[in-house]
Amino acid sequence: MPGAAARAAESERALVKKAREIAKIAAAHAEEVDADARFPREAFDALKRERLLGIMIPRELGGEGASVACVSEICSVLAQGCASTGMIYSMHQIKTSSLTEHCLDDEWMRGFMRACADEQLLLASATTEGGGVGGDMRQSICGVERDGDDFALVKEGCLISYGAQADAILITSRRTPDAPASDQVMAVMRADQYRLEKTGAWNTMGMRGTCSDNFTFEGRAPARQIIATPFAEISAQSMLPYAHLLWASVWHGVASDAVARSEAFVRAEARKRPGATPPSALRLAELLTKQQQMKALVVAGIDRYERARSDADELTSIGFGVAMNAIKLSASQGVCEIVQAAFLICGILGYRNDSPYSLARAMRDALSSPIMINNDRILGNVSNLLAVYKHDASLLR
Incomplete structure (x- = not known):
C-alpha cells in the first residue's frame, strides 16, 4: 500500500492535470476577456465544477490540503492560458491561506472553511483604501463599529479585484474607529452581508480580466466573523x-x-x-x-x-x-x-x-x-x- 506522502503526491498530480484542461478553456476565451475587461467566467465555472477552488482547505474540512507547491503550479498553468485567470486564482488562494494558517481553532471559521470547500466559494480581498492609504495594507482609516454581538464596517475607495463576482470578501480595518492606523483586524463577510457601490471602473492596459473596480464597501455581520489573529x-x-x-x-x-x-x-x-x-x-x-x-x-x-x-x-x-x-x-x-x-x-x-x-x-x-x-x-x-x-x-x- 502506498504511504500517505505518495497518496498526497498522486492527488496533487491529479489536481494539476485538471488545471491543465481548464487552462485550455481559459486560453480559448483569453482574448475576449482581455478585450472586454470581463471576468473569465468560463474558466471559473470549470474551476468550480472540478472543485479546484477549495483545494487548500484541510481534508477534514472537505478540501484537499494541497501544498503551496501544488497551488503555485496551478497558478502558473492557468496563467499560461490566461494571465487574468491565473491572477484571480492566486488572489483567491492567498485569501484562503489566511483561514487555513490562522483559523483552524475557531469553530465559526472552520464551518466557513467547510462551506468554502462544499460550495466552492470564490474569495476576494478588500485591503486597499482611499484617503491616501491606497495599497499600503499596513494602514487603514476605517474602523470596526461594534453593536452588541454584531459589527458594522464602511470602507471607501476599495479596489477589489473581481469584487462583483466574489462569494465572500476578507476585509481589513482598524480594530476600533479610534485605534491606531496600524492596529488592524481582518473579517470574513459573505456576499449577503455586504453591499458594494461601484465608484470607478477598471480600464487598464493589462490584467483586464481581474475586474479590479473601485467600490465603497458597507457590511454588517456577527462579530465572530472577525479573525482573532491581528x-x-x-x-x-x-x-x-x-x-x-x-x-x-x-x-x-x-x-x-x-x-x-x-x-x-x-x-x-x-x-x-x-x-x-x-x-x-x-x-x-x-x-x-x-x-x-x-x-x-x-x-x-x-x-x-x-x-x-x-x-x-x-x-x-x-x-x-x-x-x-x-x-x-x-x-x-x-x-x-x-x-x-x-x-x-x-x-x-x-x-x-x-x-x-x-x-x-x-x-x-x-x-x-x-x-x-x-x-x-x-x-x-x-x-x-x-x-x-x-x-x-x-x-x-
Missing part, C-alpha cells in the same frame, strides 16, 4: 509569502507562454530551411536560460517557505521577509525581460495581434507585475531594514 501577524506569516510566491508563479506562467510561442516560431523557421539553424535559435537558448533562472527562484522560495511555515519566529524574521520580497521583485522584473526577449525572437509576428505567435497580451499583462504591489515601496521597506539586517550568504537556507 492582521499584522496574518500579513507577515501567510499573506506576504503566499502573495509573493503565488504571484511569482503567475508571472512564471506568463513567461512560460511567451517562451512556448518563441519555441514554436523557431521550429517553424527551422522547417523552412532544413539543415540550417535559424538566427533566432541563439536568442532562444538565452531565453531558456532566463526562464530556468526564474523557475529556480520560485521553486527555492516555495521550499524555503515550506521549511519555515511551522516556525513563527522564522516567518516574522527580517531575513525571511527580505527573501520573500526579493522573490517578488526578481520575478516581476524577470517576466518583463523574458517577454521582451521573446519579442526579439518572434519579430513582427510577435508584435501582430492576429498572429499565432502574438505576444501583445503577454507584454501588457507582464508590465503590470512591477506595479501591482509597487516595487518601489517594497524596496523602500527593505532599505529601512538594512541598518539592522546582515545578509546571510549561506546556500543552506
Whole structure:
C-alpha cells in the first residue's frame, strides 16, 4: 500500500492535470476577456465544477490540503492560458491561506472553511483604501463599529479585484474607529452581508480580466466573523509569502507562454530551411536560460517557505521577509525581460495581434507585475531594514 506522502503526491498530480484542461478553456476565451475587461467566467465555472477552488482547505474540512507547491503550479498553468485567470486564482488562494494558517481553532471559521470547500466559494480581498492609504495594507482609516454581538464596517475607495463576482470578501480595518492606523483586524463577510457601490471602473492596459473596480464597501455581520489573529501577524506569516510566491508563479506562467510561442516560431523557421539553424535559435537558448533562472527562484522560495511555515519566529524574521520580497521583485522584473526577449525572437509576428505567435497580451499583462504591489515601496521597506539586517550568504537556507 502506498504511504500517505505518495497518496498526497498522486492527488496533487491529479489536481494539476485538471488545471491543465481548464487552462485550455481559459486560453480559448483569453482574448475576449482581455478585450472586454470581463471576468473569465468560463474558466471559473470549470474551476468550480472540478472543485479546484477549495483545494487548500484541510481534508477534514472537505478540501484537499494541497501544498503551496501544488497551488503555485496551478497558478502558473492557468496563467499560461490566461494571465487574468491565473491572477484571480492566486488572489483567491492567498485569501484562503489566511483561514487555513490562522483559523483552524475557531469553530465559526472552520464551518466557513467547510462551506468554502462544499460550495466552492470564490474569495476576494478588500485591503486597499482611499484617503491616501491606497495599497499600503499596513494602514487603514476605517474602523470596526461594534453593536452588541454584531459589527458594522464602511470602507471607501476599495479596489477589489473581481469584487462583483466574489462569494465572500476578507476585509481589513482598524480594530476600533479610534485605534491606531496600524492596529488592524481582518473579517470574513459573505456576499449577503455586504453591499458594494461601484465608484470607478477598471480600464487598464493589462490584467483586464481581474475586474479590479473601485467600490465603497458597507457590511454588517456577527462579530465572530472577525479573525482573532491581528492582521499584522496574518500579513507577515501567510499573506506576504503566499502573495509573493503565488504571484511569482503567475508571472512564471506568463513567461512560460511567451517562451512556448518563441519555441514554436523557431521550429517553424527551422522547417523552412532544413539543415540550417535559424538566427533566432541563439536568442532562444538565452531565453531558456532566463526562464530556468526564474523557475529556480520560485521553486527555492516555495521550499524555503515550506521549511519555515511551522516556525513563527522564522516567518516574522527580517531575513525571511527580505527573501520573500526579493522573490517578488526578481520575478516581476524577470517576466518583463523574458517577454521582451521573446519579442526579439518572434519579430513582427510577435508584435501582430492576429498572429499565432502574438505576444501583445503577454507584454501588457507582464508590465503590470512591477506595479501591482509597487516595487518601489517594497524596496523602500527593505532599505529601512538594512541598518539592522546582515545578509546571510549561506546556500543552506
